[in-house]
Amino acid sequence: MKFEAFKDSVRLSMEDICEEFLARNRDRIKVKKDRVAVKNLAKIFEATLRVSNEKGFASMSLRDLSREAGLSMGALYSYISSKDELLDMVQQQGRSLVFKILGEHIEEIPDPREKLKAGIQTHLYLSEVVQPWFYFSYMETKNLPRGVHRKAIEAELFTEKIFAGIIEEGIGKGLFRKVDPQMTSAALKAMLQDWYLKRWKHERRRLSVEQYAEFVIELMSAYLDAKEEKGG
């Protein structure tokens, strides 16, 4: 699948995301009119991601956020109940995005080779479309309070298990050689994360997400297909 096709098929503008968020969290938003709420939530999320990804969530004051979102302190507090809750809101929405989109795009592919390719592509394409969410989730995980921190760790392991499962199935069917699925999946994940963590680098190099996806798929294929023999 091409990136542009993917981008069009998923509806993930900031407003779309906020609409979904509002539906799932209608009770904790004090503002009653959906149209108003979605519009301002979009402002708040956008500003939170922009400012936080620049200087870190802890260093973003609510006055910064208020100014950047174009809302007063009071208005801000009609949408969040505390700064900590805001952190949780962004994290939660980011995670639910991954589950939904990644699941949708690979669940019905029977061939492990194709499934692995689709998984790599989907992860990269998705992280390209919603890069600020991915970056935020990654960088602000460690600062979370205990309970929420575990949720984030589980999410990290969740995607890893998906890829490990595909690799294991491929080994079982004799398509891949006998590698360690867990380690291989971990390495793959590291490469996927590199795409959204070091975006400045890839941009500077004029590297497209499609090129990167192809590279990662080729590298993984080389490892999974290599002959067992160890000649030197």
Next chain:
Amino acid sequence: MKFEAFKDSVRLSMEDICEEFLARNRDRIKVKKDRVAVKNLAKIFEATLRVSNEKGFASMSLRDLSREAGLSMGALYSYISSKDELLDMVQQQGRSLVFKILGEHIEEIPDPREKLKAGIQTHLYLSEVVQPWFYFSYMETKNLPRGVHRKAIEAELFTEKIFAGIIEEGIGKGLFRKVDPQMTSAALKAMLQDWYLKRWKHERRRLSVEQYAEFVIELMSAYLDAKEEKGG
């Protein structure tokens, strides 16, 4: 080289590191007696890394640091001139560590294959010995003020260029197939970074740094040695 041998050959206890730091920054430490200065610098660096890596540098107050290091606010300010400078001190010392050790361990190896292996091993072993420094450098880079931020980015590209250079040389000598050295090096770097960024994961899995090094070397070899043919 085995990890234990590496660990013994490099002298990188907290006191060793602080001694070197003091020598290179004698002018900006107000305390005059070296013995005292090194002892307290060690306390400060240790506490900074421990607290920052737990909750983030921005969220670590100097009162936290003062308490954890066992020094009063006043004493603290005999060693640092501001919180920002402390951030810079830790970053700088972390970087100079990598340059020195990585350079020492690979500069005189002629064979690209062996040089690549040594580079991977050294990077992983070093990041294992001084993990808190590596983790701190990675996580606290984005919060740096403009000028210092560029230094950190250059450092990121520096190590990448080392590996890209080795790969390029290997291709030139016909030892590796014609891959993109820059992308390959970037992917390798992502896997090396994963080792110190996700330590909790690898620890939980009882994975040793030697096992991980072997895995990364094997994966890279599979890619670099693979036949050009693209059969399905």
Next chain:
DNA sequence: AAATATCGAGCGAGCGCTCGTTTTTAATGT
């Protein structure tokens, strides 16, 4: 007893957050 090192209360600024007030919105009666 002079030099060196440590101490910690205190400063002004800025933090997260609140709440009495003002402005905007939209349904109503004429």
Next chain:
DNA sequence: ACATTAAAAACGAGCGCTCGCTCGATATTT
């Protein structure tokens, strides 16, 4: 069409507190 009005939303000065940082007093070393 327009004035009325109550609900809804937005406002921002101000609260208690903690922040980074200073400095005169005190303790330790030589």
